[in-house]
Amino acid sequence: MGKFKDKRWAYLINFIAVCVLFISLTAVFNSGSLGTRSTYIKGIATTACYTIIVVASLNLLTGFMGEFSLGHAGFMSVGAYSSAIVTNALIGKGIPNLLLFIIALLVGGLAAAVTGVIVGAPTLRLRGDYLAIVTIAFAEIVRVTFCNLQITGGGRTMSGITKLSDFSSCFWVMVICVTCMYMYVRSRFGRTIVAIREDYIAAAASGINVTFYKVLTFTISAFFAGIGGAMYAHYMTAMIPTNFNFNYSAELLTEVIIGGTGSLTGSVIGAAFLSSLPELMRQFADYRMLVYSVVLLFVMIFKPSGIFGTYEFSLTGVVSKLFRKIKLGRASQ
């Protein structure tokens, strides 16, 4: 029984499950059973991949650290624009596409992380409402800056970015990012930030450097948002700073909250579901945000911790439960 809880087993089982998911998805896309809609649905799946990364990174802040960011789209746009600028400079230098994609992701992530330190270090002593306002202000400053700089298109659409994001690479980047975030949350650092969320005064009294851990988490969150942004840029190939406005940040936060604050499972499922929903029901596109807001209201009133709460789905747990049932069944025979 215990052997399925063993870490090596857990890694193996989860890795196999992810591979099975990937193979079945690609099989569906390649089999032609979706007909002409195949590329379209593949696109939706790619959209879901970067949305999952950004929403999960926002959940690190909102769910696990208990602080808000209403400007997460700002980090995303920093990642998107910086990576796009770098790829535009490097394209045609004989670098293979996959390597270029990885460079773009790292550049986007690092640029966003640096911004995260710059924004987070002075402002993270603010809490709650005030921090939320500062993050909005930050995202707006980023938007205005990108609207005014020539290199980012000067307020017009920045187009002609090389298309590097395809479904399989995005899927694996998503898996790696979510795994990293999950490991962070489950590590000593993760337990520390949960302690800070629960009671930051008690945490500080226990010898935790509250500001350090807050800035660290903020930076990590920004890093992954930047990676998401870089994927966005190289998937859309054209973007305008107003894409990353307050409404987009609010939408991301909505997905975190509906999925479940403090549950990465909730973020993954919530983001995958909510980002593919409007694409699948194009004719209701106008009502999408209206429905979001109503659902958000109901979630807040009836289950403020979100649909999944702090529940994390564990494949190894399910497998070991299954085996226990089989064993019990055998024993009773």
Place this chain on the structure above:
Amino acid sequence: MSSTALFVQSLVNGLNQGAIYALIALGYTMVYGIIRMINFAHGDFIMVGSYTLFYTIPLMINAGMPAWMAVLAAVVVCTVVGVVVEVVAYRPVRGAGSMTALITALAMSLFLENLAMILFGANPKSVPSIFNLPSVKIFGARLQLNYVLTLGIGIVIMIALQLFVKNAKLGKAMRATPQDKQAATLMGINVNHIITITFAIGSALAGVAALMYCSTYPRCTTDMGSMMGLKAFIAAVLGGIGSIPGAMIGGLIVGLIEIFVKVYIAPGWYEAITYSVLIIVLIVKPSGILGKNISEKV
């Protein structure tokens, strides 16, 4: 235009812009002062008010009444919307902590915006002119009299609110509620009642703010509330949230910064500079210019 004239003109425009922000900021500050919650939907109340004006002004003109009488309809509609929002959405989550309250307010704001988008369409509507006041020339600058009116209304409302909150029995109850809800209840204050009245006053102010906004910028869009609300909120924070004169001062500062940056420094960057000022103020003095420092107790 000579440089003095340009300066005076900017000053006039800045004060007008600031007075509008101040009117909106008063609504934020009222609500925040009583229930410690950022009412994100407040900006959208102004959007509701503006659309009410858009639909009622022609009716008023047809009925032979002055156009500004439409403000009564706007105030009534805004008050009703504000009270309904409070009772339906905010009251059930009141005990659940500040994060839940903030998200609910955000959800309400998204809801109102998208509902308006579906009801009124995405195209901007132009509001008929409200005041036909002449303008005066001073130092070569044009001073519209309705600017003076906006500033005047702002100051009058600020003084009235300040007197009301400081002296009236209801106002005292409003100040007692945030200090200690249970003690206030024991003193015979119906806390729910007080909060609803606060929302009613705040939303009624949004109706007036909508009138003054539309008299300067005769255009309403469904997303006008969120950005303007954000700036007005910044004004409220700048002046010290919860403080009524602070909202006025903060509003005027934000308005003046915006216009002066637009005219003298860099037209494209005025929003970034406003937001930077906010961040600097929050880092240096988180309670704002007139706010009281409240240290957190264990």
